[in-house]
Amino acid sequence: MSLKISLAPGESVVIGKAKVENGDDRRCTLIVTGEEVVLRGRRVMREQDATTPLKRLYFVVQAIYLTDYKSLLTPLFMDVLREALQSWPEMAVPIVTVGELIGEGKYYEALSKTYELVEQESGRDTDPREKG
DSSP: OEEEEEEOTTOEEEETTEEEEOOSSSOEEEEEESSOOEEEGGGOOOGGGOOSHHHHHHHHHHHHHHOSOGGGGHHHHHHHHHHHHHHOGGGHHHHHHHHHHHHTTOHHHHHHHHHHHHHHHHTSOSOGGGOO
16 A cells, blocks of 8 residues: 655654654655555644643544554553543543544544544633633
């Protein structure tokens, strides 16, 4: 299977354990062949940016997607999943869906679903527990 990726100047992508960045001043195209995980740089969340329950969930799902040691992250994933459910009960169905996707080994799909949740969250209060 091949994946064609177009990168703008300065844009990056994670391929397996490597970060690849377009160091040119023009757009470039990469063809990736193989079974490595691929994640666009703009979708990579740094730990210090995981400041809400849903962002923490995204960060952990991202870690699961990128690592070879997925089972080691299961306890942390379950804790963060519970925290997200407690913080956003009205989003329980899609949050539970993320858990099901992880359980089925559909890690990229879980990451995409969690990204959608973070996007929805950005249009709401950042953390309902902070309401006075």
